[in-house]
Amino acid sequence: MTLRDALLDAWALLSPVECAGCAAADRSLCAECSGALVPDVATVSAVGGLGVASALRYELRVRRVILAFKEHDRTDVARALAVPLAHAVRAAIAASPCDGGIELALVPTSRAAYRRRGYDPVRLLVRGAGGRPARVLLAARAKGTQKALGLEQRHENLRGAFVAARRLDGRRFVIVDDILTSGATISEAARAIRTAGGEVVGAATMAFTPRLFPFRDIASSEDYRGAKGAQ
């Protein structure tokens, strides 16, 4: 047994936990679920020609860990999830045509979701990665749930959902969100930034839904590195 394991066991006695991905005892994340969170950044050209860099496939263990984090108060896994998001953000910045001066625009959580959870998942992840992003976008109005809607309806449902906190002239942004599903959320965030005079150079999410963005639409991270040079 390594010292690290011994310390984890001691910690488990003081504070019983189970794995956020599979409910295995005594670990916040077991080895298998930690392994599932190793980032493999792919770029999805999904949203009005905007490239979205995404680090994980939203399925199986990854999906369960993210759901535990977002819906079941498992903020103890925020640091582990911050790593793939940070990789996606770096890839989105590296893929943009500009050199430097890029800011992060976090997709805002709705007031209702904030009240329900008591935290803003995306902001928590960016902070977990050491970021201190300014508030660029605000939730302008309550949006209905997206779950039962088709792609067109999702875009329509979200129109006007976000507004920039101030004028953004001359500023360049990478939009940051947790999960890429239909692209409607990122599309609406981009609209809000451009309406305020800002420029959107890319987007990054921790994970993407493979059902909506199957492999054939994705440039693998190998292609990506080949195109951009070693990182």
Ligand SMILES: [Zn+2]
């Ligand atoms: Zn597990």
